Amino acid sequence: MKIETVVNGHKRIFDITPDELLADTLKRYDYTSVRKGCDTTSCGVCTILVDGSPVPSCAYLTARAEGKEITTVEGIAEEAERLAEHFGDEGADQCGFCNPGIALSVHALKLSRKSFTEENLRHYLVGHLCRCSGYQSQIKAIQRYLGDAK
């Protein structure tokens, strides 16, 4: 079956199987920033934005993305670069495997214009697992990034 969608601002038509999941489709169509980790919605590595909301692409039916706007890290390159600078400054970057998913969730948070305490931020990011950092430096970097964005 074919579906029409918009990925990073560009109209795309995907040829998919009925039970295909979005992470597989995006990888097949060369959106290489989309990663698969646990493949069971637990780790957050595969996070993308659908109509501006973070979703686990490893469990999101591609067929349901018909007519929706999809954003991967390729679509927020400048913002991701800014966040990466803060990650570097805080020493939050190690293997970097979780970064694309976190960048997209943080971008969605920024667009929501909600004000967040550190506790809220930690709760918001519960769905992103990082096996390197211990989270403290990431939280600091994200707070600085969101502070700059105000």
Add this chain to the structure above:
Amino acid sequence: MKFANYHRAESIEDAYEILQKDKTNTIVGGGLWLKLSRREIDTAVDLCDLGLDTIEEDEDVIRIGAMTTLSRIEESDALRNVASGIFPRAVSFIMGVQLRNVATIGGSVMGRYGFSDCITPLLALDARLDFHERGTVPLVDFLHEKGKVTDILKAVIIEKSAAKGFFKKVQKTAHDFPILNVAIVKKEKGTRIAIGSRPSVASLAKEAMEYLEKAPTPDEVIIAETARLAKETLKYSSNHRASAEYRAHLAEVYTRRGLMEVNGLED
């Protein structure tokens, strides 16, 4: 789960017709657990275009459409005003934001999952389910039914009457399924105690509730005995998360603490 066809329903009647055509045909809620099932089905029916994703309220009830995401429930002011907001608070502890942006209340309820953090507070809130064919069914009755459901859930209905609520989820990490969860709702006409993830699906602690019924203004002794009954009269089992003994112990402790809280007593 593998399926040969994907059907985006144009109406409830359309979805119902497809559902009856082949016994393997299935409604996909949020679709999050598709990968965890090895079933092969003919057609997956998607209700995402039917406008079932809204939370509506009138003077007496709040009606949550079956396709409403857990995120929307978490942010609902209407639901925050019911029974100390236990339902949106319980939902907010479920895994990460990404999952809650996709998971639906309908999928959570219809799966009758033992680990559900949705079903336990809904049971304490005495929620009702509005089905396409059967009409309204109390959640407590639905949970006792066995076998595949061939009807379509349209909405979950919660009463707006004044109540105090308590919810506790015990988990190993912020991202894990519960070891146990306890929800208590005290209304003018009585108190409901629901205990879930034992690890079987949530149940009401009926003997404990009946005992409590006899004491309109319970003190610490009555509350302690009620909690003991919740421990002794429900079945607790072991799995890789916890032993039956530990779950039973947690049930007693949090039932007692919850009852103290909803009765305005210092623990």
